[in-house]
Amino acid sequence: MAAAALPPPPTPAPEPSMNLLEPTRLDLPIFSRVRLATADDVPHIHKMIHQMAVFKKLTHLFSATESSLTTTLFNSPPFTSFTIFLLEVSPNPLTTATAAAFPPIERVIHLDLPLVDPERETFFSDKANDITVAGFVLFFPNYPTFLAKPGFYVEDLFVRDCYRRKGFGKMLLSAVAKQAVKMGYGRVEWVVLDWNVNAIKFYEEMVAKIHDEWRICRLTGRTIP
Amino acid sequence: MAAAALPPPPTPAPEPSMNLLEPTRLDLPIFSRVRLATADDVPHIHKMIHQMAVFKKLTHLFSATESSLTTTLFNSPPFTSFTIFLLEVSPNPLTTATAAAFPPIERVIHLDLPLVDPERETFFSDKANDITVAGFVLFFPNYPTFLAKPGFYVEDLFVRDCYRRKGFGKMLLSAVAKQAVKMGYGRVEWVVLDWNVNAIKFYEEMVAKIHDEWRICRLTGRTIP
Numbered sequence: 001m002a003a004a005a006l007p008p009p010p011t012p013a014p015e016p017s018m019n020l021l022e023p024t025r026l027d028l029p030i031f032s033r034v035r036l037a038t039a040d041d042v043p044h045i046h047k048m049i050h051q052m053a054v055f056k057k058l059t060h061l062f063s064a065t066e067s068s069l070t071t072t073l074f075n076s077p078p079f080t081s082f083t084i085f086l087l088e089v090s091p092n093p094l095t096t097a098t099a100a101a102f103p104p105i106e107r108v109i110h111l112d113l114p115l116v117d118p119e120r121e122t123f124f125s126d127k128a129n130d131i132t133v134a135g136f137v138l139f140f141p142n143y144p145t146f147l148a149k150p151g152f153y154v155e156d157l158f159v160r161d162c163y164r165r166k167g168f169g170k171m172l173l174s175a176v177a178k179q180a181v182k183m184g185y186g187r188v189e190w191v192v193l194d195w196n197v198n199a200i201k202f203y204e205e206m207v208a209k210i211h212d213e214w215r216i217c218r219l220t221g222r223t224i225p
Numbered sequence: 226m227a228a229a230a231l232p233p234p235p236t237p238a239p240e241p242s243m244n245l246l247e248p249t250r251l252d253l254p255i256f257s258r259v260r261l262a263t264a265d266d267v268p269h270i271h272k273m274i275h276q277m278a279v280f281k282k283l284t285h286l287f288s289a290t291e292s293s294l295t296t297t298l299f300n301s302p303p304f305t306s307f308t309i310f311l312l313e314v315s316p317n318p319l320t321t322a323t324a325a326a327f328p329p330i331e332r333v334i335h336l337d338l339p340l341v342d343p344e345r346e347t348f349f350s351d352k353a354n355d356i357t358v359a360g361f362v363l364f365f366p367n368y369p370t371f372l373a374k375p376g377f378y379v380e381d382l383f384v385r386d387c388y389r390r391k392g393f394g395k396m397l398l399s400a401v402a403k404q405a406v407k408m409g410y411g412r413v414e415w416v417v418l419d420w421n422v423n424a425i426k427f428y429e430e431m432v433a434k435i436h437d438e439w440r441i442c443r444l445t446g447r448t449i450p
Contacts, residue, residue: 049370064373072374080306082368082375138370143307145274145363145381148289149297150307153378156370177444188444195438203442211441213420217433219402219413 028111031094032168034175035104037084037136039074042066044123044133045084052158056193078102079183080141085175087135087159087168088125095129105175109166117162135159137172144187151187152180169202191216253336256319257393259400260329262309262361264299267291269348269358270309277383281418303327304408305366310400312360312384312393313350320354330400334391342387360384362397369412376412377405394427416441 037045046066053062073082078101085102088094096104117123123133135158142153154176159168177188192199192210200210262270271291278287298307303326310327313319321329342348348358360383367378379401384393402413417424417435425435 049373053371058371061371064371068373072368076305080301081366138368140368141306141365142367142378143297143363143365143380146278146283146286146289148274148293153367155368186445190442191439192442193438194440200440206444208442208444211443213418214416214441215419215425216436216439217415217417217428218436219431219433220411 026112026114028114029091030089030109030111030115030166031092031106032087032089032109032134032171033094033096033104033106034085034087034172035096036078036102037074037086039070041084041086041125041133042069042073044086044125045069045136047122048133048136048158048160049156051160052156056196079179082138082140082155085137085139085172086125086133087163087172088131089134089163089168090129090131092130094131102179105171105178107167107171111166115162117160119160123160133160134163135168135172137176139176139188141185142189144189147186149184149186151185151189152176154188154190157190170206173206251337251339253339254316255314255334255336255340255391256317256331257312257314257334257359257396258319258321258329258331259310259312259397260321261303261327262299262311264295266309266311266350266358267294267298269311269350270294270361272347273358273361273383273385274381276385277381281421304404307363307365307380310362310364310397311350311358312388312397313356314359314388314393315354315356317355319356327404330396330403332392332396336391340387342385344385344387348385358385359388360393360397362401364401364413366410367414369414372411374409374411376410376414377401379413379415382415395431398431 043066046064046069049064049069050059050062053059073084075081094106096106117132120132125131125133136156137154137158138156139152139154141150143149144151154173157169157172159172173188180186180188192203194200204210268291271289271294274289274294275284275287278284298309300306319331321331342357345357350356350358361381362379362383363381364377364379366375368374369376379398382394382398384397398413405411405413417428419425429435
């Protein structure tokens with residue numbers, strides 16, 4: 001056989017680690033949803049509230065137990081009183097049953113680096129389907145008198161450490177804002193610690209207005225007259 | 226008759242206005258009570274909310290109408306959602322029927338100068354018995370997560386101008402705090418404008434703790450994503 005009849009040797013696939021100009025980008029989807037929490041979610045919610053207390057340097061104020069959360073939450077229809085949206089994530093597409101009170105909000109994000117969740121086992125909400133709890137938002141109606149219509153007050157917004165800076169905080173807060181619009185409510189309001197510059201930046205990017213001129217006052221326990 | 230038998234001439238009563246060292250002090254009682262407001266009180270509540278907007282320099286935010294207040298308030302049992310305590314005053318003793326949900330709190334204060342209420346006619350809640358609305362407090366349950374039990378958030382505390390500095394603000398705020406204790410709630414919370422030094426002084430005298438490190442964030446109307 002003539003050498004000319006030979007097919008050209010195949011071009012070797014480039015080693016991703018060797019091509020410094022165009023590294024191969026991975027496409028790792030994360031399937032996420034925001035759904036109404038129920039009493040079954042209390043153990044995960046309790047752990048996240050504790051992590052939030054650590055982050056806010058307020059563990060001296062932390063006295064919540066699973067039992068006290070169970071007693072005081074989920075006693076009223078959603079949105080009429082204290083309400084929790086839960087953020088769940090999975091590497092697999094989610095099968096969501098339509099909930100009457102609140103159809104879950106879903107979103108797929110695409111990562112180019114693998115996400116390592118060191119507490120994945122602890123926060124499984126559905127191990128068989130590889131679904132993990134990644135954050136929550138707790139809110140309830142408030143009443144801005146000048147508007148004379150209810151709004152929502154967001155007491156807590158929390159995304160677990162390894163899931164931050166991926167748009168999930170915005171997804172949770174937007175879910176509350178959308179629910180407010182749906183109910184004809186006038187305002188969504190919350191507070192932020194003045195040293196939490198990342199949170200302030202995040203809120204300002206969401207076009208929230210920061211009001212510098214108000215101060216919080218509290219009567220607690222023994223100081224209640 | 227001998228002159229000696231005559232009784233001594235009576236000592237003339239001193240003219241109060243002439244005795245500069247010991248002026249005669251009047252004792253003008255004001256009978257007051259804190260009671261649950263009802264839908265019938267909306268016209269008075271609406272007027273006071275407007276006066277409050279003027280005082281807080283926030284009339285640009287004021288859009289409440291009697292109709293919007295009526296639609297959004299008094300839709301739930303007291304204390305489970307938005308709740309209003311009304312302050313009423315009268316120069317006459319009050320006859321109070323015992324209310325099931327909240328037995329009114331009464332108090333008599335004693336003034337040594339007559340109190341002139343230029344808007345008495347406008348704020349009569351019971352003209353036949355000379356009872357006038359003098360203030361209100363609007364509050365609703367909130368949920369301090371770290372405590373994992375509800376508290377009350379005081380949205381508004383207002384005493385009409387001529388009734389200020391007589392203890393009525395404290396009477397209203399204490400009524401909320403006492404209700405919180407009665408319900409096993411953990412905290413009473415509200416906000417104050419940082420330039421409102423009189424209010425801050427008043428709250429500090431009530432042993433409230435002022436938290437300087439929080440900032441209020443709001444999404445309103447068009448800025449809701």
